[in-house]
Amino acid sequence: MKYLFFNIILLFGLISNAQQTPAKSQTEKVIIQGATLHLGNGKVLENTNLAFENGLITSIGNESDLPTGNIINAAGKHVYPGFIVPNSTLGLGEIDAVKATIDQQEIGDEVPNVRSLIAYNAESQVVEASRLNGILLAQITPQGGTISGTSSIVQLDAWNWEDAAVKIDDGTHLNWPTLFKSKNVSFGLRVYSEVNKDYSKEISEIKELFLQVKGYDLKSNNSRNLGFESLQPLFTGEKKLYIHADLEQEIIDAIKFSEDLNIKDIIIVGGSESHKVIELLKSTKTPVLVKRVHSLPNSEDDDYDMFYKLPAFLMQNNILVGLEVSGQMDRMNSRNLPFYAGHTTAYGISEEQALQMITQNTAKVLGIDDKYGTLEVGKSATLFISEGNALDMRTNQLTDAFIDGRKIILKSHQTELYERYRDKYAK
Structure with a gap:
């Protein structure tokens, strides 16, 4: 009974503080x-x-x-x-300690047909707070598994997800296998503990899945495969493939995978070691959504300010760069996007270039630059x-x-x- 009472109080508390x-x-x-x-x-x-x-x-x-x-x-x-925040769970969660308010991840390892848009809560107080810093558009992105699902782009003043939608199902999110197994230590720091012996096997399994998708034909199948149908637009360029990869070899393998399968439009998300594959990124014209610049180095060999100066290095080499905010408490930290951009101005970027990374560049990456x-x-x-x-x-x-x-x-x-x-x- 006491839990029922608690949930009723929580519900009324959320309603009383609903968005304007x-x-x-x-x-x-x-x-x-x-x-x-x-x-x-x-x-x-x-x-x-x-x-x-x-x-x-x-x-x-x-x-x-x-x-x-x-x-x-x-x-x-x-x-x-x-300002536009990509790769965000804004509106997909409200109170971390209350499981019923969190809807950013679906059960299953490969769920490409899961659509984050229909879970978007337009009355989220976190969304409301982000607008005060100039965040007016967001790419609502699912998390977890190997293929997390499909993101959509919304504007942040709406009655519901239908009203909020700017671009529906803009892309699929693929979490690339990691070369090393890692664990969270604190404050978002990840420590790589041992080599992932299944790395090549995991890539092969992803490739096999995508080959099956290429060969899938609804007319010749007795039953529909919604996951396959969700992935097929990647081969025609109607949908983008966001590949979440950090290390040098992971980025190389991810781009090669896309080329082998003739996937038209890919974006690297995270890209911690993207500075090591500049020529590859340039030759393939692959954009990078750089992970939160307020991040600690990935390894003891990295410069302490690696994430601060990474956007400048990429921009100076004519890579299309946007900033994303994934990491610990990414929903709440979405509102800090302009200040992450501002931080980069101390590391080789002008204020107007920093602004581009959270406006024009991100709009181009997301395919909404015709309007925003x-x-x-x-x-x-x-x-x-x-x-x-x-x-x-x-x-x-x-x-x-x-x-x-x-x-x-x-x-x-x-x-x-x-x-x-x-x-x-x-x-």
Whole structure:
């Protein structure tokens, strides 16, 4: 009985702190005046106007004949495209200690037909908190097993997963076999303990599975194989293959595997030792979603600042680079994405290049750059206004944010607590 009582209290607690009502569609033109525009493609426009209508950016510049509308005076402020967090479990879990709120992993080792999108909780308080730092889009990604399932891309102001969906089933996630068996020690640090003697066997099993998928024909089979059908778009380029691999040999083997099977579009996720295979990445034009830069070295031979400077090294070698946040407490740490990007500016990247990694570059990797990732006429008005540098936690203070032109509410459980105790101690 006491457990039932606890669950009822928890349920009402979650309901009472549900996310704010999603914004309604844009009804009037909005003109942001006099701001510094960070376009997301490496360019900056000072003291410039930006206008959008019906959810789309209609003009950028100081045209004297701009029509009247809702004018926002943003003099001295900064405008950015909405930040995009890839490979995230945002909305797939809420309270780690309450199993019923966690839905990021399905039972089974190979579950390619599992769709993370339908498990997405649009009213997650973690999602709500991420928006306050400019995270307006996310790739919702399943975890676990060898083939975790299919990710989708969502915008972070919605009633439900149907409303949130931006790109449905964008790619399949394959956790590449590891050369070494490892274990978690603390703070996300993994220690490699012994050689994985089954490494080659595990690769062969994956290859055999994909060969079966290539040969699968629904018409000639008595029963449907939903897993095979989910993987077949990888061979036509309709779906991307995200291969989670870290070590040098693992990345080499993963790319060779894709070439042998003629898989059209792959992305390396993690890529801790991607700096060791630069020529291969360049020749195959393989993008890398670099693991959280606030990570400890993988081995005693690595530089202590390896993850800090890895994005700069890859970008300097013309690799398409985005930043991802997987690791310990990745849902909660999704909101720190802009500050991870900001950290890289101390290691050979300009602020605008760092911005590209969480806007334009990630949009290209995810295949949504036709609408999102940069401030351009004709693209979605998914953007925000900040008091200062959005890559610096001291000055990233959002005053306004818009998703597809809809002005969203910038409040969360944390801001409510802040206001509550600010008022208490101000007396």
